[in-house]
Amino acid sequence: MQDTQPPGLEGQQRDGIPGRIALVAGHCAGLMDIVSLPVWVGMVLIGQLGLQPQLAGALATLFLAAVVLSSLCFAPRLNRLRRERITPTAYALAGLCFAGMMFSRDYAALAGLHAVAGLAVGCGLSMTHGTMGASTNPHRLAAIAFTALAVLAIAFFGVLPPLVQRLGANAFFATMAGVMGVAALCTLIAFPAHWKLAPPSQAGVRLPSQVWFGMAGVSLMTLNHAMVFGFIERIGGWHGYTAAQIGLVLVVSGIANLFPSALAGLLDRRWSATAVVCIGPLVQAAAGLLVTQGNSFSMYVISASLLISVLAFTHIFAFGLLARQDPTGRVVASSPVMIMTGSAGGPLLGGVLAQHLGYGSLGWAALAIGLLAAVSFRLGARDKSSATPVHATATTQGRAHG
Incomplete structure (x- = not known):
């Protein structure tokens, strides 16, 4: 992958506030499943419904796999x-x-409801992210969207876990239904249909090979996140921490996620995106190892916070890079595929490892996957042999803007 300026888009327009609000709402709803994994899997499916970790992970994986299939169809x-x-x-x-x-x-x-919900979310998120790629600055809009998601996560983790403890699993399901309903209303009223993407015929059908390595890197990072963070509540209990302490960790993680998202927006074109996406997976891997192998509550808090914040920071840079390389919007419209392919396998992989090898094994798996993600991003940065019309267009215009 290369650091390029945004390629030319058809119908270049000023990004109106209502349209951006609608896209941010769609982004938040589409990624609430990732944010809510600790509550969804640990507190609701395992804690409230009494499912075994493997069965609980399978339900979340079914939802996320449906998101992937839907995005593959619509993107x-x-x-x-x-x-x-x-x-x-x-x-x-x-x-x-x-x-x-x-x-x-x-x-x-x-299982059936999880599958249909996943298909619907994958469709909505593909439409949302593909349109975000048509904005005048995809990197900055992604940063705004992730910051909004972080704010929502703070409220989510601060309010919902106690409600689930008092009212049961329906508190979670009702909240998710409400989030989806708000996104449906916002996109119905203000979806920016006038934001135009360049048709594939103008940018070349074949995508540069760098794009595929970048997509693989994002998928591996989300696999790591879902595998470890999806069981963060159970890992805390395994360490012997109380429900109040674990609830505090979830809130702190949400607050910590505010700053990387905002910072990523400010550092657009100031930091090398290639360096960020290569280093990010290594930091995430270290956090995954420490959260399971650490022997202090402070280390548990810091590591859990890093797991989600590093992913958001790195993904924003990756989103901007991919949007600039492919002006047709097909790659960023496939963001659900990148995100959910990894996320779909995470709960199931984590559940199998936890059930058979214990929660400590998740840290060592995170280390191996993090190394693979870093290598994938690095290969994407070095592989320049498969230049295509898309790549050439992006590079030429990047030099013109430079």
Whole structure:
């Protein structure tokens, strides 16, 4: 991957505030599943519904796998779809599915609802991220969106865990249904359909090989995140920490995530994006190892906070790079594939490791996966042999802007 300036887009426009708000709402709803993994898997599916870690992880994995399949279907067709109609419909359907989970405890029914909700979220998030790639500054809009997600996460972790303890699993399902409903309303009212992406015919059909390495790197980082952070509540209990201490860690993690997202927006084009995406996975791997192997509460707090903040910081730089390399929007529209491919395997992999080898094994797995992610990003930075029309366009215009 190379640090390039944004390539030319058809119909370049000023980014209106209502449109940005709608996209940020869609972004937050589409990624709430990642943010909520500790509550979803640990507190709700395992703690409230009494599922074994492997079965609980399988439900989350089913949802995330459905997101991937949906995005694989919709992202390549981004330029040919009515995004302003499809997006609110998708989030409304997801909200209905989460509401339906309040009325059933049958595993097969829950699995079906998780699958349909995942398909809907994948569609909505593909439309949202693909349109974000058409903004005048995709990196900065992504930073704003991740900062908003961090604010939402603070409220989520501060309010929801006690509610789940008092009211049960339905408190979580109702909250998720509400988040999806708000996103459906915002995108229905203000989705920026006038933001135009360059059609594939103008940028060349073939994508540069660097893009694929970058996508793999993002997927490996999200795999690490879901595998460890999805069980952060259970890891805390394994260390012997109280429910109050673990709740504090979740809130602190949300607060800590505010700063990297905002900082990433300020450092756009000041820091080398290639360096950031190569170093980020290594920091995340170290945090994953420390959160499981550390022997103090302060280390647990710091490591848990790093897990989510490093991912957000690195992903914003990766999002900006990929958006600049592919003006058709197909790559950033595939963000759900990158994010959820890793995230889908994380809960299941973490559940299997925890059930058979103990929670300590998650740290060593995180170290290995982090190294693979760093190598993938590094290969993306070095592989320049597969230059394509997309790459050439981005590089030429980057030099012109430079």
